Amino acid sequence: LAVGILHMHQSENWVGYFDQTFQFRRDTDAVLEKLTGFDVLEFSISAKAHGGVESPAYMAKLHEFTTWLRKQPEVLNVIAVSDIVKRVNRNVHGDEPEYDRLPQSREEIAQYLLLYEMSLPQGLSLIDRITASRDASRVTIVVGKKGKNLPSDVLIPLSQRFEHWLKTHGGPSMSAQGTGLSLMFAHLSERNISLMIGGTSVAVFLVSLILIIGLRSIKLALVSLVGDFVPAIMALGLWGFLVAEMNVAVSIVAAMTFGIVVDDTIHYL
Numbered sequence: 001l002a003v004g005i006l007h008m009h010q011s012e013n014w015v016g017y018f019d020q021t022f023q024f025r026r027d028t029d030a031v032l033e034k035l036t037g038f039d040v041l042e043f044s045i046s047a048k049a050h051g052g053v054e055s056p057a058y059m060a061k062l063h064e065f066t067t068w069l070r071k072q073p074e075v076l077n078v079i080a081v082s083d084i085v086k087r088v089n090r091n092v093h094g095d096e097p098e099y100d101r102l103p104q105s106r107e108e109i110a111q112y113l114l115l116y117e118m119s120l121p122q123g124l125s126l127i128d129r130i131t132a133s134r135d136a137s138r139v140t141i142v143v144g145k146k147g148k149n150l151p152s153d154v155l156i157p158l159s160q161r162f163e164h165w166l167k168t169h170g171g172p173s174m175s176a177q178g179t180g181l182s183l184m185f186a187h188l189s190e191r192n193i194s195l196m197i198g199g200t201s202v203a204v205f206l207v208s209l210i211l212i213i214g215l216r217s218i219k220l221a222l223v224s225l226v227g228d229f230v231p232a233i234m235a236l237g238l239w240g241f242l243v244a245e246m247n248v249a250v251s252i253v254a255a256m257t258f259g260i261v262v263d264d265t266i267h268y269l
Contacts, residue, residue: 004240037144
């Protein structure tokens with residue numbers, strides 16, 4: 001059974017903690033089934049200077065990034081200001097296909113952004129896409145698989161892959177770190193799992209030391225550790241064969257169970 005531990009990997013799907021009795025779970029399932037995905041990654045990409053978003057070079061690089069993103073199998077949808085500029089450019093030229101491209105001058109880009117803002121309903125603006133000083137813009141990436149959201153062990157490397165592209169192709173000025181609710185929970189879960197496992201390891205060392213002192217015998221202390229760990233190793237190995245997912249719940253249960261089993265071992269000895 002212990003061999004099954006080798007199959008285990010850290011992973012977390014926080015939506016799965018809610019069953020179908022919760023409205024939130026029913027809503028997220030409906031989004032996954034009928035719309036796009038529930039996992040959203042956000043990037044705030046700097047333009048380095050005041051008004052830099054209107055630079056043709058910045059827009060070209062932003063368009064290159066979104067084009068690459070749309071080719072990734074995990075990406076369901078991308079929203080970026082470069083798409084808005086392209087669409088307005090085509091619209092003002094009678095929807096001619098050859099104008100489905102980015103303008104080549106800063107003035108033209110600035111005018112198109114202004115035109116788009118003026119066309120929005122009252123109270124709406126581009127402030128959710130571009131900073132007030134126009135020195136950065138927001139890229140929203142919806143990721144997932146058809147009918148499924150991504151677990152933490154897929155979501156974190158995916159975000160890191162996007163960050164690596166920005167750092168490699170966009171340079172230091174466009175380097176950005178991904179964020180978003182799903183990514184936040186993914187990092188939170190990964191950190192909790194690591195700390196729980198580390199805390200349990202420290203507890204094992206301290207309990208061993210206390211048993212040596214309390215029982216006044218290294219031999220009895222070692223015997224007690226066999227009783228403490230053999231059930232835990234068997235249970236985790238079985239979990240590795242059946243599920244193979246080490247999530248927050250498993251790490252917490254493992255620590256709690258160790259505390260209970262230690263009490264039983266001490267009383268028995």
